[in-house]
Amino acid sequence: MGIPLEWYLILAAALFCVGLYGVLARRNAIGILMSVELMLNAVNINLVAFWRYVTPALVTGPMFTIFVIAVAAAEAAVGLALVIAIYRSRDTVNVEEVDLMKL
Amino acid sequence: MLPQVIFIILGVVTLACAVVVVASRNLFRSALFLAFAFVGIAGVYFLLEAEFIAGIQILIYVGAIVTLIVFAIMLSRDLMSKEARSVNRQAPAAAIAAALVFVVLVMALLQVVWPAATGVAPATLTADLGKAMVGEYVLPFEVISVLLLVALVGSIIIARER
Numbered sequence: 001m002g003i004p005l006e007w008y009l010i011l012a013a014a015l016f017c018v019g020l021y022g023v024l025a026r027r028n029a030i031g032i033l034m035s036v037e038l039m040l041n042a043v044n045i046n047l048v049a050f051w052r053y054v055t056p057a058l059v060t061g062p063m064f065t066i067f068v069i070a071v072a073a074a075e076a077a078v079g080l081a082l083v084i085a086i087y088r089s090r091d092t093v094n095v096e097e098v099d100l101m102k103l
Numbered sequence: 104m105l106p107q108v109i110f111i112i113l114g115v116v117t118l119a120c121a122v123v124v125v126a127s128r129n130l131f132r133s134a135l136f137l138a139f140a141f142v143g144i145a146g147v148y149f150l151l152e153a154e155f156i157a158g159i160q161i162l163i164y165v166g167a168i169v170t171l172i173v174f175a176i177m178l179s180r181d182l183m184s185k186e187a188r189s190v191n192r193q194a195p196a197a198a199i200a201a202a203l204v205f206v207v208l209v210m211a212l213l214q215v216v217w218p219a220a221t222g223v224a225p226a227t228l229t230a231d232l233g234k235a236m237v238g239e240y241v242l243p244f245e246v247i248s249v250l251l252l253v254a255l256v257g258s259i260i261i262a263r264e265r
Contacts, residue, residue: 021200071247
């Protein structure tokens, strides 16, 4: 008997929720970006697991995963550039201290 | 029997590394454990017989994104901040919310009867992906290359010295 599909889905759900906690609770902007990458990886596990168990003949699952990885890389690059720019002008990467637009 | 043991070990290691990523006070340690978590996820892809995706995961996530994160950490030297707290005031509520989301997701997915792995994974997955990339998926392929170019130019402009 192989590995049931639910195990992969539960692992992906757990990774997603760990990343969700990191996004909501961390104060450092780079820490938040790392947690977002965890959530994206959880989604990728779901995509590949569903491809393998439901439609292994098609190529849609891994193709979607490749595009998610590419978009995550682009988003990480731009996000980290923004963090560096904010650090240069405000001397902090703490998201609680970047609150000029708050009421 | 053996695939299940391997999956359990990989899953526990990956989740432990993910917890260190979100909870560690030292940002550099978070980045390194993020790399370990990505390698664990690549192991899960190997178990799912998607070797190409596992290779891409290690190449791009561990090789490029974690390197980028470490660069950004070094360029914004705030490793141990003055307050020495890694989570903000809404951390307990965030933990409860994340736990609730997990419970709802698991309850929802356990209701469904999922199919067993009866199909056979294609032995030529990489070749099929290549053909699909220039065949059926040529438009997203071109768009993603434009997106990567825009992200590259944009991040250089945003992060350059004034």
